[in-house]
Structures are given as structure tokens and as C-alpha cells.
Amino acid sequence: MVYKSNPLKEIFQPKIAFAQLREAERLKHVAIVAFLLLFFHVILSLLRGYFGMDGEELTKYLDQYTGEQFAFLQLLFALGHVLGGICVPLFFLFISSIIFYLFFDIHFLKLFTIQLAILSIFLLEDMILFPFQLFLGIKNLFSPFSLGVWGPYITKHTFIWALLRTVSVFSIWAISIQIIALRSLTEKPVQRVAMIVIAVYLFFGIMISSLYKLSI
Numbered sequence: 001m002v003y004k005s006n007p008l009k010e011i012f013q014p015k016i017a018f019a020q021l022r023e024a025e026r027l028k029h030v031a032i033v034a035f036l037l038l039f040f041h042v043i044l045s046l047l048r049g050y051f052g053m054d055g056e057e058l059t060k061y062l063d064q065y066t067g068e069q070f071a072f073l074q075l076l077f078a079l080g081h082v083l084g085g086i087c088v089p090l091f092f093l094f095i096s097s098i099i100f101y102l103f104f105d106i107h108f109l110k111l112f113t114i115q116l117a118i119l120s121i122f123l124l125e126d127m128i129l130f131p132f133q134l135f136l137g138i139k140n141l142f143s144p145f146s147l148g149v150w151g152p153y154i155t156k157h158t159f160i161w162a163l164l165r166t167v168s169v170f171s172i173w174a175i176s177i178q179i180i181a182l183r184s185l186t187e188k189p190v191q192r193v194a195m196i197v198i199a200v201y202l203f204f205g206i207m208i209s210s211l212y213k214l215s216i
Contacts, residue, residue, distance in 0.1 A: 001020070001023050001024050001025055001026075002024065002025070002026045002027075002028055003020055003021050003023075003024030003026070003027050003028070003113075004027075004028045004029045005027065005028065005029045005030045005032075005033045005113050005116060006029075006033075007033060007037075007116055007117045007119075007120035008120070010113075010114070010116075010117035010120075010177070010181070011117050011120060011121055011173075011177055014117075014177050014180045014181060014184075015180060015184065017117075018114070018180060018181045018184035018185060019184055021110055021113065021114075021181075021184070021185065022184055022185045024110070027109050027110065027113060030109060030112065030113055030116070033116050034093070034112075034116060037089065037116060037119055037120060037123060038085075038086060038089055038090070040123055040127075041085040041086070041088075041089050041123060041126075042082055042085040042086060043085075044085065044123075044126055044127065044130065045081040045082050045084060045085030046078065046081065046082055046085075047130070048081050048130075048133075049077060049078030049079075049080075049081035049082065050078065051134055052077075053133055053134070053140075089119055092115070092119060092122075092204070093112060093115050093116070093119060094112075096115050096118075096200065096204070097111045097112045097114075097115050099200055099203075100114075100182065100196075100200070103196050104182060104185070104186050104188065105186065106182070106185050106186060110185060114178070114181040114182070114185075117177060117181070118174045118177060118178055121170050121173055121174045121177065122170060122171075122174065124170065125143075125145065125168065125170035128145070129143055129145065132144065140165070141161055141162060141165050142161075142165075143165060143168060145168045145169045145170060146164065146165050146166070146167060146168035146169075146171075147164040147165070147167045147168070148161055148162075148164045148165030148168075150164060151164045151165070159209050159210070160209075162208065162209035163205055163206065163209040165209075166201075166204075166205035166208060166209065167205075171201065174201075175197055175198065175201055178197045178201075179193055179194050179197050182196075182197065
């Protein structure tokens with residue numbers, strides 16, 4: 001049986017899609033889907049850079065540079081966004097696939113296909129959040145779809161704010177799809193699958209929050 005990678009089907013009809021993936025002997029369109037997801041991430045990153053989103057730190061140095069020097073800094077900032085739009089999704093795809101490969105007896109390419117669906121959910125979150133950031137000035141850290149909005153009311157520690165930001169409607173959706181997918185492709189009890197998935201996402205959440213803390 002040939003299975004064609006289709007993130008939309010996998011996130012909206014997960015039981016049907018992953019049942020077919022389990023029986024598949026060959027996979028198609030995996031590289032094409034990966035390329036398209038990376039392309040959309042890069043476009044979104046370019047737009048963020050173009051509109052100066054998350055670039056508040058640059059304005060602190062506005063009076064220290066000439067117009068040409070500051071424009072160059074803005075260019076570097078935009079290029080950094082693009083680089084992040086490529087490296088961060090690739091890091092997530094490969095590292096998460098490797099981690100789950102260590103825990104489950106599942107073909108690596110099938111795990112990678114699952115992670116493409118998960119990445120699609122996070123891309124959808126970024127696309128929906130973009131207009132809020134552009135027109136309302138909402139920072140990514142305080143997404144209205146996450147617990148990050150409660151951070152300043154709970155503590156002054158930015159690490160906790162960033163950690164709360166990782167708990168969103170979309171991350172819960174992603175975890176649910178991940179559990180359904182892995183449960184469909186393995187014989188392990190659902191409780192064990194859920195514990196492993198939550199632990200892995202907690203690991204990524206702590207890592208992302210630590211990087212944010214170091215960047216400020």
C-alpha cells in the first residue's frame with residue numbers, strides 16, 4: 001500500500017489517516033510536504049522581519065547608528081528571521097522524530113510524516129496569530145491562544161511566561177494528534193504513549209523557554 005503524506009487529512013481525520021499510514025509499505029510526497037511547510041515558515045518569517053515584529057530591541061540602538069547602519073541591522077534581523085524559519089522547523093522535525101524513534105518500534109520515515117502533521121498545526125497557529133501581532137501589537141509571548149497571557153499576573157519571571165506560552169490550544173491539539181498517531185502505529189498502552197508524548201513536549205517547552213530567557 002502506498003501512503004501519500006497529507007497533513008490536512010492527518011490533523012482533521014487522524015484515525016483514518018494514521019490507520020492507513022500503519023499499513024503503508026511505501027510513502028510518497030513526504031519531501032514535497034516538508035519543502036512546502038518550510039517555504040511557508042520562511043514566508044511568514046520574512047513578513048515578521050519586514051514589519052519589524054519582535055524587533056523592539058533594535059530600537060534601543062536607533063540613536064547610536066546612522067540611517068544606513070541601522071538599515072543594515074534591520075536587514076540582518078530579517079535574515080535572522082529567515083534562518084530561524086528554516087532551522088527551527090527542521091530541528092523540530094528531526095529531533096522529535098529521533099526521540100520518538102528511540103521509544104517506539106516505528107519506521108523513521110513514518111514518524112517523520114507524523115511530525116509533518118504536527119508542524120502543520122504549529123504553522124497554522126503562527127498564521128492565525130500573525131494578524132493579531134500585526135494589527136493589535138500583541139507579542140508572541142502573550143498569544144491569546146495560550147496561557148502566556150496569564151504570565152505577568154502570576155510571576156515576574158520571564159522564563160515562566162515563556163513556558164506558559166508553550167501551553168496553547170494548538171499545542172494541546174498537536175499533543176492529541178501525536179498520541180492518536182503513535183497509538184495507531186504501536187501496540188503500547190495509550191497511557192504510556194501519552195506519558196512519553198507529554199514528556200517530549202515538556203522537554204521542547206523547557207528548551208524553548210530557556211532560549212527565550214537567554215535572548216533577552
